[in-house]
Amino acid sequence: MGNQFDINFMVTIALKAAIRYVPITLELALIPFVIGTILGTIIALVRLYNIKYISKILQVIVVIIKGVPVVLQLLIVYFAVLQCFDSVAKTLHLSIRAKNINSVYIGLVALSFFATAYISEAIRGALTAVKKGQYEAGYSVGLTKVQTLRQIILPQAIPVAMPMLCSNLIGLIKGSSLVFMISVTDLLNGALITANSNYKFLEAYVAAAIVYWILCIVIEKISYVLERKFYSFNGR
Amino acid sequence: MAQYFDGKLVFEYLPELLSRIHITLLLVFTATVFGMIFGSVLALIRIHKILILNQLVAIYISFVRGTPIIVQMFIVYYGFPAILMNLGIDINRWDKLIFVIITYGLNTSAFMSEIIRSAITSVSIGQSEASYSVGLTKIQTFYRIIGPQALKTALPSISTTIVGLLQDSAIAFSLGIVDVMGEVQVLGARTYHTIEGYVAAGIIFFVLGAIVEKVSGCIEKNTLFSKL
Amino acid sequence: MIELKGIHKAFGKNQVLKGVDIKVEKGDVVVIIGPSGSGKTTLLRCLNFLEKADDGELTIGETHVDLKHSSKQDILKVRRQTAMVFQSYNLFNNKTAIGNVMEGLVTGRKVPKKEAEEISKKVLDKVGLSDKYDFYPCHLSGGQQQRVGIARALALNPEVILFDEPTSALDPELVGDVLGVMKKVAEEGITMIVVTHEMSFAYDIASKVIFMEGGVIVEQGTPKDIFTNAKEERTKKFLKRIVPEWSYTI
Numbered sequence: 001m002g003n004q005f006d007i008n009f010m011v012t013i014a015l016k017a018a019i020r021y022v023p024i025t026l027e028l029a030l031i032p033f034v035i036g037t038i039l040g041t042i043i044a045l046v047r048l049y050n051i052k053y054i055s056k057i058l059q060v061i062v063v064i065i066k067g068v069p070v071v072l073q074l075l076i077v078y079f080a081v082l083q084c085f086d087s088v089a090k091t092l093h094l095s096i097r098a099k100n101i102n103s104v105y106i107g108l109v110a111l112s113f114f115a116t117a118y119i120s121e122a123i124r125g126a127l128t129a130v131k132k133g134q135y136e137a138g139y140s141v142g143l144t145k146v147q148t149l150r151q152i153i154l155p156q157a158i159p160v161a162m163p164m165l166c167s168n169l170i171g172l173i174k175g176s177s178l179v180f181m182i183s184v185t186d187l188l189n190g191a192l193i194t195a196n197s198n199y200k201f202l203e204a205y206v207a208a209a210i211v212y213w214i215l216c217i218v219i220e221k222i223s224y225v226l227e228r229k230f231y232s233f234n235g236r
Numbered sequence: 237m238a239q240y241f242d243g244k245l246v247f248e249y250l251p252e253l254l255s256r257i258h259i260t261l262l263l264v265f266t267a268t269v270f271g272m273i274f275g276s277v278l279a280l281i282r283i284h285k286i287l288i289l290n291q292l293v294a295i296y297i298s299f300v301r302g303t304p305i306i307v308q309m310f311i312v313y314y315g316f317p318a319i320l321m322n323l324g325i326d327i328n329r330w331d332k333l334i335f336v337i338i339t340y341g342l343n344t345s346a347f348m349s350e351i352i353r354s355a356i357t358s359v360s361i362g363q364s365e366a367s368y369s370v371g372l373t374k375i376q377t378f379y380r381i382i383g384p385q386a387l388k389t390a391l392p393s394i395s396t397t398i399v400g401l402l403q404d405s406a407i408a409f410s411l412g413i414v415d416v417m418g419e420v421q422v423l424g425a426r427t428y429h430t431i432e433g434y435v436a437a438g439i440i441f442f443v444l445g446a447i448v449e450k451v452s453g454c455i456e457k458n459t460l461f462s463k464l
Numbered sequence: 465m466i467e468l469k470g471i472h473k474a475f476g477k478n479q480v481l482k483g484v485d486i487k488v489e490k491g492d493v494v495v496i497i498g499p500s501g502s503g504k505t506t507l508l509r510c511l512n513f514l515e516k517a518d519d520g521e522l523t524i525g526e527t528h529v530d531l532k533h534s535s536k537q538d539i540l541k542v543r544r545q546t547a548m549v550f551q552s553y554n555l556f557n558n559k560t561a562i563g564n565v566m567e568g569l570v571t572g573r574k575v576p577k578k579e580a581e582e583i584s585k586k587v588l589d590k591v592g593l594s595d596k597y598d599f600y601p602c603h604l605s606g607g608q609q610q611r612v613g614i615a616r617a618l619a620l621n622p623e624v625i626l627f628d629e630p631t632s633a634l635d636p637e638l639v640g641d642v643l644g645v646m647k648k649v650a651e652e653g654i655t656m657i658v659v660t661h662e663m664s665f666a667y668d669i670a671s672k673v674i675f676m677e678g679g680v681i682v683e684q685g686t687p688k689d690i691f692t693n694a695k696e697e698r699t700k701k702f703l704k705r706i707v708p709e710w711s712y713t714i
Contacts (some may be wrong), residue, residue: 013415067442069406071417072434079431083564137554141620142544152570155558170302178407188307202314208691209303209311216302233558233600 001162005204014191014200014207021190022211026102028176028186031108033169036115037123039166043116044124045149058120065117068111070175077110078103078182107179111172118168126161159231170216176182177212245432246439249423253436259333260444263405266337268398278349284354293349300346305339305404309411312339315367336408340401341401347397355390356382378449388456395452399445416440466511466655471520471531480506482679483519488624488672493654495666495687498676499519499702507676508509511657512546513539525623544572547617551629553609557603561588562597565619573620580619587615592646607638611645612647618649625649625661627658656681663707667691675699678681 028033043062047055065073085101091146130153138148180189278297281289300308313335320326357384367377409417420437424430466488473481480503488494496504509515510531511522523546529538547568556564565584569575570702575583588597591611601609610630617625630646633637643665650656650669660666667671667687674684676697683696691707694700 029671064442068438069403069441071406072438076431076434076438079434081430092708131550131554132549133554134556136558137548137550138567139514139543140512140546140548140550140617142540142572143568144540147571152558157464174304177306181410188304202311202318205310205314206306209299209307212304212307213299213302217298223449234602 003199003212006200011207013194015210016096017194018187018208018211019101020186020190021187024185024190024216025173025176025187025215028107028111028179029169029172032111032115033119033172036114036119036168037165039116039120040119041123043120047124049145057071062117062120065113066121066225068122070114071178071181072109073114074107074178074182077113078106081109082107087208103179103184107176107184109181111175114175115168115172118171119165122161122164122168123157125156125164129160130156153185155230155233159227159234162223162227162230164217169219169223173215173219177208242429242432245427245429249433249436250440252423253416253419253433253440256414256416256419257440257444259413259418260405263333263337263340263408263415264398264402267340267344267401267405269346270337271397271401272352272394274345275340275348276352278345279356280460282349282353297346299348300343301350305343306407308343309336309339309408312342313411329386332412335451336411336413340405340408343404344397344401347400348394351393352386352388352396355386355393359385375447391452391456392434395448398452399448402445402448403441406437419431442459465524465525466657467521467523467662468507468511470707471507471510472518473510473515474502474518479511480679484520484676484679485679486643486674486681487626488655488657490655493650493656493658493669494672494674495658495660495670496510496674496676497660497702497706498682503679504564504676505569505628508628511624512537512543512548514548527560544620545623546626547620547622548626548628549610549613549617549630551632553601553606553613555604555609555612555616557601560598560600561604561615564612565600566617568616569622574647583619584615586674587619588612590648590674591615605638606634606643610634610638610642614642614645614649618654624655624657627656627660629659629661631660631662648709661706663691667698675702677702 014187039178047058049055081101120153134156135148138152139145143151177184177188179186182201185193191204192201192210195201256265278293281293302441313332316335316338343363363381363385364377368374405415406417408415409421410463414422416437420430420433424435466486468484468486468571471481471484472479479572480501484503484507485673486494496507498504506515510517510520516534518530521528522531522542525547527538527541529542554690555561559567560580562584565587566577566580569580576646585594587593591614592613593608593611595628596608596612599608601612601659604612605637606710614625614630627646631642634642639662641661643674646656646658646665647669658670668670670687673690675682675690675694675698677698683690683694683699690699691703694703
């Protein structure tokens, strides 16, 4: 194990490898984020308007997903898919087998569940933060529930939700780093592979860290700008 | 190898997994304590804007919050010995658990410092003004007026961070620690039934998290009455 | 013409409205007074279904609703015939003053934007805010916000405007402005039902005063009847507490 930190290796080889796989990491973070936002909004609305049985079921599901580490969710989904897929595929007469699936898709599914639960909480919190009087005023001028939501509530809820959504996205980027456990080559794994032959793992990890750090900083800056834009009615 | 999910195994595994729970608890506890102490130091540096340290701390916090904990863990594991080696100290023989505790401690400190900083600054300045005007010193003001109020504000976020720390601790096994997750690997290697082990571990983490939230909920309700 | 028959409403075990009957003719200015907890605000909110009454009948103009079995269409119909001015103004925070006034017209009633804009400007001028069209609520004083709230209600040209303690949240200096606007509205012949503690306003403007206590109407009549010639003991007791110098004067 070399005592000197090999900056040259880190920058020329490890860093380059990490950057090459950034698209995979972004995929693993953004796709669940989008899915999570769409489904999360629906879940948040269902829970906000307390729709008979579905609301309670969703509450239980969200609590469970929030209470189990993301690593475990990833691993459980992975092994569950591996075990069940073959039997399901046989019954449907499909020719693909579990070992042919690219694990990326499994990662996407697991991270999507994770994202949906957390984002639905963020949106629900934002919707309840908008004062009840805004809902009542909307109804009293003759708007329907949907119209009130669209014209009055959501525009006020989005800027409230943005900081939490930003931190959820950052959480997804960091969570995506765990897919190396299910043999997906993302930016972390990509950097590590370069160190397999020369054992310069420290340099590889530092290279990966730098790329993650920059990604997160960029996201924070974008979120800050968007927040200012959406909150313009507050005279900020 | 791909056998059917055996629900009974989930419950059979629980006792074996619980036998390693002390590692998880040790990790969470020490990281929390270290995190609050070191986090307070960092928070104070940022509040008083101490020249160069302020920027360094800001960079440190940004780095810790912007990188995955697994990356941090391996950087500490490979990096600390290398740095200390250059100073002539050999810590390569240290138990892996120590590196893990250092990582999680440093990680928690960053998050705690932000929580503490925002809680302290949220106490309105009128409180300290009133306190000085009745003759309390700066330190007395902090301990008797600002501190308690900041603590009340910070408690929910602190409990959320502890639950997050608990969930993050599930990653430590990749370094080779035999905590709850590490035990799942051991059992899985023996019986090829890893998924049941993961489900059992999931139950354990869920329950632990629920306990932390319940306890912090009780504390929150209690301090409301006693301190205000 | 608005008529309420047999309104009952309970919150859990608490029976807040115990059978209330009210008749309001076009152009009436009805002021409801009474101690807190008497059910006045609940009654008002039942009128536009912000609270769902347990029992009773509601008639507004041509619309007749059985409150026990009200459908979504009934509720929407009634809400499109009424408008409310709230104690805490409840202006849409993400819209300008003129945006607030236009919202019910454009989104609720599908009025074309140009037309809605003209109506809104006229109505904002009427309440004295011609220089504040594009101001957001966070840049308006309480009194100005409430006047926008009144404009918002006026623009809809409803059968009745419901006022829920419109000045209770205002600083004393601003109360006068809002009451002045409300007087103007009354003078134009718009039907109003007002819940308030401003007794001199009630005496000045009301065509009918209703005194409620404990979920029932204790007494109702013209302002003169109630304020100077109250028949019920409970009414006299309430008035003595609120306007001590008025009891027993002509």
